[in-house]
Amino acid sequence: MAKCILCGRTLSGFTLGRKICVWCKQHEAAKRGEDSGYQPVMATPWQRRDAMPMLITQAIFGINVAVFIGMLLSGVSVMGPSSSTLLTWGANCGLYTLTGDWWRLLTSCFVHGGIIHLAFNMWCLWSLGGLAERLYGRATYACIYLLCGVSGSLASVLWHRTPTVSVGASGAIFGIAGAVIASIKLGEFASGTMADGVMKSLIAFVGYNVIFGVITGASDNACHIGGLLAGAALGALIAKLSPEPRLMPRLGVLALVAALLAGGAYALQRNRAYGYYLIRASQQIEEGKTEAAIPFFEGALKIRPGSDLVHYHLAHAYWTKKDFASAERELQKVQAVHPRDAEVIYTLGSIRLDQHRTGDARQTFAQLLALDPQSAEAHLGLGAVAFEQGDCTLANTEYEQARQLNPRLPGVHAKQGACFLRQKQYDEAISAFHKEIELSGDNPANERSLAEAYSAKGMSAEADAALQKAEKLK
Numbered sequence: 001m002a003k004c005i006l007c008g009r010t011l012s013g014f015t016l017g018r019k020i021c022v023w024c025k026q027h028e029a030a031k032r033g034e035d036s037g038y039q040p041v042m043a044t045p046w047q048r049r050d051a052m053p054m055l056i057t058q059a060i061f062g063i064n065v066a067v068f069i070g071m072l073l074s075g076v077s078v079m080g081p082s083s084s085t086l087l088t089w090g091a092n093c094g095l096y097t098l099t100g101d102w103w104r105l106l107t108s109c110f111v112h113g114g115i116i117h118l119a120f121n122m123w124c125l126w127s128l129g130g131l132a133e134r135l136y137g138r139a140t141y142a143c144i145y146l147l148c149g150v151s152g153s154l155a156s157v158l159w160h161r162t163p164t165v166s167v168g169a170s171g172a173i174f175g176i177a178g179a180v181i182a183s184i185k186l187g188e189f190a191s192g193t194m195a196d197g198v199m200k201s202l203i204a205f206v207g208y209n210v211i212f213g214v215i216t217g218a219s220d221n222a223c224h225i226g227g228l229l230a231g232a233a234l235g236a237l238i239a240k241l242s243p244e245p246r247l248m249p250r251l252g253v254l255a256l257v258a259a260l261l262a263g264g265a266y267a268l269q270r271n272r273a274y275g276y277y278l279i280r281a282s283q284q285i286e287e288g289k290t291e292a293a294i295p296f297f298e299g300a301l302k303i304r305p306g307s308d309l310v311h312y313h314l315a316h317a318y319w320t321k322k323d324f325a326s327a328e329r330e331l332q333k334v335q336a337v338h339p340r341d342a343e344v345i346y347t348l349g350s351i352r353l354d355q356h357r358t359g360d361a362r363q364t365f366a367q368l369l370a371l372d373p374q375s376a377e378a379h380l381g382l383g384a385v386a387f388e389q390g391d392c393t394l395a396n397t398e399y400e401q402a403r404q405l406n407p408r409l410p411g412v413h414a415k416q417g418a419c420f421l422r423q424k425q426y427d428e429a430i431s432a433f434h435k436e437i438e439l440s441g442d443n444p445a446n447e448r449s450l451a452e453a454y455s456a457k458g459m460s461a462e463a464d465a466a467l468q469k470a471e472k473l474k
Helices: 022-031 055-073 083-088 104-110 115-136 138-159 170-186 193-216 221-241 247-286 290-303 308-320 324-337 342-354 358-371 376-388 392-405 412-422 426-440 444-456 460-472
Strands: none
Touching: 055 104, 055 115, 055 138, 104 138, 115 138, 115 170, 138 170, 138 221, 138 247, 170 221, 221 247, 247 290, 247 308, 290 308, 308 324, 308 342, 324 342, 342 358, 342 376, 358 376, 376 392, 376 412, 392 412, 412 426, 412 444, 426 444, 444 460
């Protein structure tokens, strides 16, 4: 590339005519006393250390330290916080990030996995941040730092196919290193002994840390490389398109990279998040938070709208929430694809019965019985309809047929017990509830029903014991 004939700086590839850089033109104009708005030639950033305080670097440093102090005050281990603790404080993990916790892409850059991790990263930040801040200016430097941090977090999620917890400022710091390397290599400070020394130091820093991460496996090299590449791209674009700190060109460069990162995040979510949504929904259901699972099922459907499995589980979640209309709507979508699916038909009938739509429920269970005359579930549903209508004789007849077809059918003994209890046949009710407990295991609802039967028979001690057990099972 062409060099300035006066100072030796690298010139743009599009420079025509006399080979003089913009800085020397400014300096010559100033010497001639021309009122052209030119400024005196500027020293390279590493030679003007007092030109701009390290305000942004100090702020970033302070935030990282403050977050770690907050973690310590909350009881977190000083040397090695657990993964669950790091997630609580905002760590990055594909399972959570791609299923709605997008803020983790940024917050993870201010969380560290122990005092040694923090100390090393802050030493690197302090050593490199001041140079970058003087080179780019406060606003541009802050944006580069944050964009590189987000890029490193995205690269970590992309690389790790299984959910992996990642924290630390190193992705952003690698990005700053990449930006400075690109600016020195491609920008106006591409020549000179000092520039060569800075370049060698930065390349050594990057190389050492990448090799150390590969050998030890103790660091997230995907995050490092993601930040480094974003920083190099930003540094190169700024050097070529916006070497002077003008607002609109700088905003254009930053907006371009931000848009590319957003597009990458969207593509990554579409490719990877479906399974993660189902995992998070299952976690919520296992914790008894069925309603909290609904947004995750809905998220999975945005990626795969035709998933019958998700529609079915979402219907159950809505049913638990007593949003019967939504539950029925989701089941009808499944039934449209699988019109003879017995489980779908039975669930649909049960939802209609819960709305006291006994006619619709009876028709649905009858449809199931027509498809399979040996369906114990169909008789169980028809018995529930008869019980809802107050006909315990017919209900018990249906329940007995269901029990004969499938003696281990869940719920059949409990429903028989409810019929006996309504008919004041307390011994039979108690026996039926005990059979249900033997078959299905301990259940609060069965214990409460058993307590009601004991109480109706005057067995107060047994009733109290059953109620206490029901409370413990909640």
